[in-house]
Amino acid sequence: NEFRAERAVQALFRLVRTRARVRRGKRVLDVDSEEVVPGDLLLVESGTRVSADLRLVESHALRVDESLLTGESLPVDKECARVLPEKAPLAERLNMLFAGSMVASGRGFGLVVATGMRSEVGAIAGQLAAVPREPPPLLRRMERFARVIGVAAIGLSALLVGMGSLRGEPLGELLLGAIALAVSAVPEGLPVGLTVALAVAVSRMARRGVVVRQLPAVEALGSCGVIGTDKTGTLTRNELTVERVVAGGLSCEVTGLGYAAEGSLVGRGKPVLPAEHPRLFRLLRAAALANEGSLSRRIDDSEGWEWSGDPTDVALLALAMKGGLDPVELRDVHEPLAELPFEPERRYAATFHRDEAGGLTCVKGAPERVLEMCTAELDDAPESSGMRPLDREQALAQVDALMREGYRVLAVAEAEASEPLEPGAAPPEPSELVFLGLVAMTDPPREGVTEAVAACRRAGIRVVMITGDHATTASAIAVRIGLMAPGEAVVTGEEIAALDDAALGERVADCVVVARATPTDKLRVVRAWQQAGELVAVTGDGVNDAPALRQADLGVAMGRAGTDVAREAADLVVTDDDFSSLVAGVEEGRVAYDNVRKVTYLLISTGAGEVICVTAALAFGLPVPFTAVQLLWLNLVTNGIQDVALAFEAREPGVLDRPVRPTRERVFDRIMIERTLLGGAVFGVIGFAAWLGYMNEGRSVPEARNLMVQLFVLFEIFHIGNARSERISLFRLSPRRNPILLFGTLAAIGLHVGALYLPFTQKLLGVAPLRVDEWVTLAAMAATIVVVMETHKLWSNRREPAPAEATGIRAGGRG
Structure with a gap:
């Protein structure tokens, strides 16, 4: 770190x-x-x-x-x-x-x-270096789990050695029993199984646009309860788009997104043709001529577009082209002579042209400034080119209405003259202009973001926009994507700076938009959520996001627009900068945690059965049912192969419809403890009953151990089906959903059968082939694990019904 x-x-x-x-x-x-x-x-x-x-x-x-x-x-x-x-x-x-x-x-x-x-960037560097990093949630859970398992194995082994010593049993046999017990209790295949489960999730996330830089971060994304996301480029396209045009009494919606000139103008549900509306046509013409940008199709890709220049100019060119105008042809017809570029003091830009009719001046800029230079406006009537006095109050009211909706508004005007500007002459400040109308633009939401936000809400994840942009702009986008209701309060950086940590925690407990946030503000907000017990993921792409990315439980950087600083501070990188991809990553993170639980359950329940069987045998003064080598074979080979293959299990339906896991929830929750104890009890009780029976029959210890190994191998083969889902019956889970598990199980069976017939493994493991009737008897005993666990699933589903979608699955689908 x-x-x-x-x-x-x-x-x-x-x-x-x-x-x-x-x-x-x-x-x-x-x-x-x-x-x-x-x-x-x-x-x-x-x-x-x-x-x-x-x-x-x-x-x-x-x-x-x-x-x-x-x-x-x-x-x-x-x-x-x-x-x-x-x-x-x-x-x-x-x-x-x-x-x-x-x-x-x-x-x-x-x-x-x-x-x-x-400097300001130095202050960010200082914050970044000072932020400590906590281990990911999965590592914290597994560390607690490993400590519990280790203490339990050592304690139980010591207890049995002590009890045996009091009974006067030979120390050598007691030590062998203690070693066998420790080998049974410790899930040797768990590190490999967990690593594979997370690695599989990494691969699946990469296919969905999320690159993982730290393996444990996979599961953390599925555990987060709050996602603090940047606005620009993540929730939005980072491409200005004209969405509304107001030309007097004509108001048009503009379809199409971004800098692609693909779309049309629509008024009252019907297409609007600028050629039929002189005022609209002249507005689009002036917007295209008072312009220093360029926009054209890529030569090497007919479906793509390339552009250069100021984003506002490119957005206006896209608008003109959607209206059927060709900016290149317009400049050929209206020869550019001079220009007044946009300056903050001027607040407008103007270009001067020469055409067959004489001179033409085109102006765009801040509405208040442009309207000051206008004296008239065109008549709204179609086919009319008459003038009327400018209704400045009405125009300003239209500007105000658009700005309240979060739009950036520009006014467009022109002036025609009988004589063009003299070549080389200094351009004058425009005056006595004809007001043409207003253009409203915004950085629109990305496709699929609204659905992604809704999916997070169903999953119990709170999405909060944290942006340096204005509160009005931020709230307008938040309303459009369903993040907040109209009129809902926005927290600003100025408010945050005035609050202490305790008050800040209360203020941001239920907020959904933080605007005008500085890097320090973002850092404090993330810490406030963490102090409230939330697991926090933060997205960002700029230098200003780096401290918050590092402070968060999970930092997510943007791959395209992101800086090296943000990527170095993050745990994950979203390759397409799309919030929807992040939500897909949340889903894969939850699937990864499901598979971690499945892998853990399979190994621990099997190990618990071995512990019960060995402990019972020692408690009754019987020989140990397994040698240490046999237990290692069961745990690492036959069960280990299936355990690794189980990590490839496909996602179950309704993964995103579950509530967020509590941050302090252990890997073993109530249902997992129930299933582990129940499965271990079936393994242990039936296994010990078989061992007791073999001893009473007078079988030799090596012969009885051979039968016990085969019994537990069959137990593991049946039990792998139980481990595939906590709620769904194994009879409803097609083997085609996880072909790797199918082939892994067959491989484990093949290895074990081979070991029964190879002299080297026969001697090493103390195993030998069995008769058919013995296999049938052992299989019938092992099948009881399926009956018991299916009964438990049925009872659990009735006790705590899951969402309907979460308990249904296609027979042959991949989920």
Whole structure:
């Protein structure tokens, strides 16, 4: 754990190890980022990775990608003149640049105020290195279990030796009996069986998009009661999409997701053709022309799309193409002459064009700013191109309504002129524009996320969105995916900072959205859940997520968009960044734990039977029914092969419909203890009765031991069917559901039969072939384990009915 923490910290600092341009005195120097010190003036431009925290002194159209630190997907507009409150959240410090962030566009310079461990990224590194890691839940359970088994084996062996000594029995025989008892009690095949069960789950998870970095983390995912998930890129696509267009009285829904120009405009349930609505057509045209992005089909893949530029521009190009417009053809018809790029102070972008009719100015930007420049709007009537005075209040009301739904809203306008702008002339500030309408966009939820959240709810898992984004945006997405009800309260980073740990625990006990969260906020929230007894899984992809990923019982990093820092801090990696894949991993984690229980039950119940049989024989003064070598053969070979094959058992129906296991639940819960004791009792009582009968018949000890070995081999073969499910009858479980178990059982039988006839193994194990009538008698005795355990399953299902889906299974399906 310490090694992984160190690697995560190293990956964190690799983000800021770059070259930097600094101004010292009258000289501009190109230095290594490690040589930057507080007091330097650091120069940044498009494509520069910022190497220190700095206060902006000058900026020009400066936009910075801070997603690694804040989780926000869109670049942030920076303003050197902005004055902020002293305790402004990191995501709202618009006059600051932070180490590790990337300049998306523009240029500027600022005064370095913090470097290294004193920077924001350094603070995250300090938190990351300081977070201790607890062993995974399965390891904690198995450590407790191993201690119990070890103490019980030693204690029982010592007790029998002491009792035998008091009776005056030979010490040599007592020691042999004690060794046999210890060998019976210790499940030698359990480490291999558990490892195989977890390895099988790792393979199954990988096929469903989850890569496991630590083997015990497989089961932990199935045990978690809370999943704290990032929003951007995990619950959402991380691709801006225009979903609504309002052109006066015409309101359209836009189908299709992401940056693929596949979809259409729909109004009142019917397709809307921009060619039939002049205002809508001109809105789409202006959105495509006031644009610096590009969007086209991939040449090598007709089904894929490639894009470049600002996400907002690409989303507007996709909108225009869905409406049937071709941006390339538009630029050919309307020749670009000049532009006013978007700047925070300006709050709009404008392009100036020349066409056959004269000049055309296209503007997009913040609604309040664009509306200030508008004096008129187009008539809504189809086939009409007449003007009417702008109803600014109505337009602002439409903006407000869309923003309350969590949309990012842009206004679009244009102006036509008889003469175009003179080539080379400085573009003027647009005025007397014609307002065309509003465009509402969002980062939409991924396909299947709503269903995945519902599946978590059925499984008793609480899903909580933890994001650096605004509360309005976060709550809008949460409502869409069914995570929260409209109007439900959102916890913000500002609230968290004002609460002590006790109050925070109460505040986040039932919350579903945490917005504007800093790395420290995420860490404190995760700790609050853990202190409340929850097993917590946390997803993340950025530097800001690393401390919480490491603190969580299970850290889950994103494979595509995730940083090396997040992956080093995590236990699992979701390869497609999709929350639905994580839910599939939860299912596989539960299946893994089921198979761990099955493997454990098979070995422990068999071992318990051997212990009862050996203990009873010693208590009655009889010879030990098995030699140590025979017990090892039973535990490691005949039972061990089947035990490993049992780890490949397919999932049972209704795995995700079960409640979450309590964090302190032991591997042996009530039903497992009942089944183990009952199975062990059948093994032990019938086995001892047979041994007592053989001794009373006057059989020799080697001959009787040979019969006992064959009896217990048959017990194990019958019992493997009982172990395949706690609730479902073995007669309803087709062998085709687990062909590896079928072939493993046949292999175990083949090995044992071979051992009966090979001279070397006959001598080593003390075994010999039996007559047919002896096999029939032993098989009838061993079959009692099936009758008893089937009766127990029937009684258990009546006592505690399982969900209907959990007790039904297809005869030949793989589950």
